[in-house]
Amino acid sequence: xxxxANSWRFKKPSVLPGFGLTLGFALFxxxxxxxxxxAALLLRPWELGVDGVFAAVTAPRxxxxxQLSFGAALIASLINxxxxxxxxxxxxxxxxxxxxxxxxLVDLPFALPTAVAGIALTTLYAPNGWIGQYLEPLGxxxxxxxxxxxxxxxxIGLPFVVRSVQPVLADLEKEFEEAAASLGATRxxxxxxxxxxxxxxxxxxxxxxxxxxxxxxxxSVIFIAGNLPMVSEIxxxxxxxxxxxxxxxxxxxxxxxxxxxxxxxxxxINMLQAWARAR
Amino acid sequence: MTKPTRKFRYxxxxxxxxxxxxxxAGVAYIALxxxxxxxxxxxxxLRNGAAAFLAAITEKDALAAMWLTLTVAAIAVPLNxxxxxxxxxxxxKFDFWGKSVLITLIDLPFSVSPxxxxxxxxxxxxxxxxxxxxxxELGIKVIFTVxxxxxxxxxxxxxxxxxxxxxxxQEQGVAxxxxxxxxxxxxxxxxxxxxxxxxxxxxxxxxxLCNARAMGEFGAVSVVSGHIRGLTNTMPLHVEILYNEYxxxxxxxxxxxxxxxxxxxLVLKSALEWRYGDxxxxxxxx
Numbered sequence: 001x002x003x004x005a006n007s008w009r010f011k012k013p014s015v016l017p018g019f020g021l022t023l024g025f026a027l028f029x030x031x032x033x034x035x036x037x038x039a040a041l042l043l044r045p046w047e048l049g050v051d052g053v054f055a056a057v058t059a060p061r062x063x064x065x066x067q068l069s070f071g072a073a074l075i076a077s078l079i080n081x082x083x084x085x086x087x088x089x090x091x092x093x094x095x096x097x098x099x100x101x102x103x104x105l106v107d108l109p110f111a112l113p114t115a116v117a118g119i120a121l122t123t124l125y126a127p128n129g130w131i132g133q134y135l136e137p138l139g140x141x142x143x144x145x146x147x148x149x150x151x152x153x154x155x156i157g158l159p160f161v162v163r164s165v166q167p168v169l170a171d172l173e174k175e176f177e178e179a180a181a182s183l184g185a186t187r188x189x190x191x192x193x194x195x196x197x198x199x200x201x202x203x204x205x206x207x208x209x210x211x212x213x214x215x216x217x218x219x220s221v222i223f224i225a226g227n228l229p230m231v232s233e234i235x236x237x238x239x240x241x242x243x244x245x246x247x248x249x250x251x252x253x254x255x256x257x258x259x260x261x262x263x264x265x266x267x268x269i270n271m272l273q274a275w276a277r278a279r
Numbered sequence: 280m281t282k283p284t285r286k287f288r289y290x291x292x293x294x295x296x297x298x299x300x301x302x303x304a305g306v307a308y309i310a311l312x313x314x315x316x317x318x319x320x321x322x323x324x325l326r327n328g329a330a331a332f333l334a335a336i337t338e339k340d341a342l343a344a345m346w347l348t349l350t351v352a353a354i355a356v357p358l359n360x361x362x363x364x365x366x367x368x369x370x371x372k373f374d375f376w377g378k379s380v381l382i383t384l385i386d387l388p389f390s391v392s393p394x395x396x397x398x399x400x401x402x403x404x405x406x407x408x409x410x411x412x413x414x415x416e417l418g419i420k421v422i423f424t425v426x427x428x429x430x431x432x433x434x435x436x437x438x439x440x441x442x443x444x445x446x447x448x449q450e451q452g453v454a455x456x457x458x459x460x461x462x463x464x465x466x467x468x469x470x471x472x473x474x475x476x477x478x479x480x481x482x483x484x485x486x487x488l489c490n491a492r493a494m495g496e497f498g499a500v501s502v503v504s505g506h507i508r509g510l511t512n513t514m515p516l517h518v519e520i521l522y523n524e525y526x527x528x529x530x531x532x533x534x535x536x537x538x539x540x541x542x543x544x545l546v547l548k549s550a551l552e553w554r555y556g557d558x559x560x561x562x563x564x565x
Contacts, residue, residue, distance in 0.1 A: 027381075087308065115516075216394065248407050
């Protein structure tokens with residue numbers, strides 16, 4: 001008996017049917033749609049040789065595009081980190097007219113096609129646009145500058161922080177805050193020492209998700225960015241330009257570099273989260 | 280000397296100035312980034328009047344783009360629904376080695392740039408792709424055809440149904456299925472009469488989100504489409520072409536149809552969350 005219990009099994013015994021069929025189909029479909037194509041992406045650049053790959057991803061135009069994509073995504077996710085937390089707090093803790101409409105509207109960037117968002121934002125922030133015409137005299141240019149890229153990426157990442165923090169805030173026991181208050185904590189102290197540590201892991205998750213989404217975003221950005229090489233050209237657009245020049249290996253090199261950097265950043269954030277939880 | 284009395288305040292509630300300031304900041308942020316773009320789409324679409332709007336959305340290429348978008352979604356969404364059900368069944372109802380790796384891999388397409396989602400298929404099936412020349416000899420074309428559009432759409436909408444169903448089915452456990460089997464139900468009877476009814480609202484929720492993304496996807500399909508008017512132009516791509524031709528009113532007219540679709544999706548999504556919140560994983564996850 002002990003021999004059986006200790007022996008290694010691929011699957012725990014179960015009376016339910018269909019394990020082989022469903023897992024087999026899931027693995028087949030996953031391989032054909034996702035894994036094999038991604039393997040092709042990681043394999044392709046190496047036909048340039050190690051030096052060629054290094055040269056391809058360190059070309060000034062590529063470095064500038066990667067810097068813009070990751071830099072603008074970082075700023076956008078920091079904006080969303082602050083305001084996303086405020087919106088989540090407002091939706092959970094306060095009552096005001098129109099709250100349910102705002103709650104539903106938060107998911108708009110998930111539902112609205114990115115190209116639609118892109119042309120709408122451009123119309124708003126172009127120098128003669130609805131909002132742009134008032135910013136122009138102040139010397140603020142949004143459309144066709146890196147600032148426009150930040151605006152588009154802020155739009156795209158908006159729901160992530162709100163939707164990560166909101167359920168955690170809603171589940172937070174009032175007793176903790178009452179206990180803190182009865183022990184003499186001010187409201188600010190209660191927030192800093194009791195509420196914030198509780199929502200920190202989900203808040204970081206939301207920021208990381210918003211960042212990851214923003215780094216790869218294409219549709220909403222290309223209309224508002226102006227796409228000047230070295231200034232407002234994002235990395236995904238550079239991939240498309242390289243593809244149009246039939247530079248498959250170069251496109252794959254930039255794509256692989258984006259994946260690698262995103263992966264490392266998400267790994268770092270996961271470790272940060274594990275640390276936040278352990279504390 | 281009497282001590283100044285302080286007005287009583289609930290210790291768990293914010294003071295009025297804080298509440299008002301935060302609400303104003305939150306509402307202003309939502310209005311600036313979400314509401315104004317949405318209003319802009321509809322206002323620009325109707326700028327030249329209803330007749331021009333109707334002409335733009337009933338124009339031949341626009342209708343072809345709408346038909347293509349519906350076709351692509353009608354293929355991609357059922358494929359990912361079947362995958363989602365199969366993956367959720369194996370992952371949620373059984374324990375096996377490497378399960379958590381599989382769950383991570385299912386989520387992978389969400390962290391990949393849409394442009395890369397299209398690029399990977401060009402690298403496989405394009406003229407200079409790994410399989411391109413070989414498929415060419417067989418007379419099969421993938422890139423710049425509807426097949427390519429479907430593949431790219433399947434990639435970007437891959438996780439939606441599975442990631443909704445997995446936590447839901449994990450939570451529901453296996454007791455009901457085991458009871459059905461012990462009472463003599465066959466595997467399919469158990470699936471149709473026990474498992475599927477239990478997850479129906481969650482499944483619908485996943486399909487709704489999957490469909491919205493499938494119809495609205497831009498980056499991935501842009502890479503594989505080739506932008507052939509009337510043939511491989513989906514609605515979002517048609518919006519781009521019209522916009523780049525400075526035909527703004529027509530671009531926003533087609534865009535407003537997509538925005539309307541997004542609003543319908545949001546209303547249905549909110550309705551599902553409100554009515555069947557307990558039977559949807561997304562509303563009580565994290």
